Amino acid sequence: MTDLVQRLLGDDAQALARAISLVEDHSARAPEILKAAYPHTGRATVVGVTGAPGSGKSTLVDRLVASYRQDGRRIGVVAVDPSSAFSGGAILGDRVRMQGHALDPGVFIRSMATRGHLGGLSRATNDAIDLLDAAGYDPVLVETVGVGQDEVEIVRTADVVAVVLVPGMGDDIQAIKAGILEIADLFVINKSDREGADRLEADLQGALALAPGQRRPRIYRTVAVRDEGTAELRRGIDEALAAGRAQAPDARRRERAQSRFLALLGEEILERVTTTVLPGRALDDLVSRIAERHIDPYSAAQGVLARVEVR
């Protein structure tokens, strides 16, 4: 299995794809792969791109990929698509965008869509980022739908976070703005040729002016379908990266390490405890008693916890 890691370190895209699949499927060999790859990580810059459905962020990511390729950078893309959590993406098939980069060996694109496993999406995405990093892709772009808690969590620890907005969305977008002000290093108003772009920018400036702290994320305008504004955005990303590193070197990497470690530990402990304390049908039986209100979930959890000893 470390052979697989050797191959992915040596530029073998097939080995990389296989390793990511093993990690995504939570294979028994995943820890071994990740342990072997880990010393080779920490070199890639992680760029988060997040936005609501319909904001055109995938097209924007396409344009950014082209921009990095012009500089000769090998670039990885992890597209987090939790919307397929329940269908496994089977119905509408795999991602069909980014066809333009499909034959370019300097671009590795992977869609992540794990099933409804608590915390599993965040873990698998971070593992995939590590594997791409180890394989020498830099930067790694992570694209998420920026509305869910997990998705915000995933992107929050990227080295730089671009939040994509679009003019003329409904009132809910206002709430989203409030939530993402704090994670954005820069804002992109995509589809900025649409009516309402000026107002959106003014609203955003207003909200930013009210926000606490000294951070003033810049706002960029793009029309990704026509490749307008990409170069400026790309420069903005580089500047935001440089500024972030100057202010707090490694702060986000520490945060990323912590959330990964705790998520992983929580998952492993829960699995160990439930299989030991509640083997076979015992879990089902306890769940039935909870569902029938014979015991409350808090007392049930305390009962299990009483059997856990920490040395």
Added chain:
Amino acid sequence: MTDLVQRLLGDDAQALARAISLVEDHSARAPEILKAAYPHTGRATVVGVTGAPGSGKSTLVDRLVASYRQDGRRIGVVAVDPSSAFSGGAILGDRVRMQGHALDPGVFIRSMATRGHLGGLSRATNDAIDLLDAAGYDPVLVETVGVGQDEVEIVRTADVVAVVLVPGMGDDIQAIKAGILEIADLFVINKSDREGADRLEADLQGALALAPGQRRPRIYRTVAVRDEGTAELRRGIDEALAAGRAQAPDARRRERAQSRFLALLGEEILERVTTTVLPGRALDDLVSRIAERHIDPYSAAQGVLARVEVR
């Protein structure tokens, strides 16, 4: 503290609000409150309403509230707003919609927005549903932004799930449809006076025809801002509820009990283990070593696990 529960069981909305706050803040008294309330739960029907930002689902929920009120039902609404995860909703203030029901003692509305605690949003929302249920609100409507993994998870175990779509959204909406086909008991095309409603309905019918299984969720059309289609949708919800219960009585309640129990147990174990094995600065030190690549997170987690004994 059980006094607080006595009061909320006895129709005291202030006590209910206080109990939900304690639970949301993860207060030390939360388990006691929830244990005392739990035997009084399991009576309310839980109706999930989920849709992308801008789909107008909040207005739709307003209309449904009015419809239930006409029947004299006491109704609870839990609006899950993870977008404020990082601002705490402070910037744009609390939810200002549903003003029309603000003075009606038969309606209790609560917005949930927990901070970035892993799994915390799902736990807190389910706890709030329990408290509303114990307090005699029935149904409890849960409104989520249906794009994040947690948010889909929250709504998935509702007794009936309505998925709200809107004509003319971007291509990402197609991916969302794929993901939510399996959780929807019925679909609502809101803003159905807009161009593209017929095509959206046809697309949806096509996707549903391809989906495996016998389930054929019905599609309803509404224009919530003008209260059009609410009565039909309300009848559709009642029919879907009746059909679901006829086919698989209690299946979702069991599922809900299971995911709650495991989330709760996982959270508690992780807290116990980290505070015991990695007290004070020990966690920070280990995280630094992970961030600096001196140890990989998998080996670090295994080291902690080695100190956990399960009897």
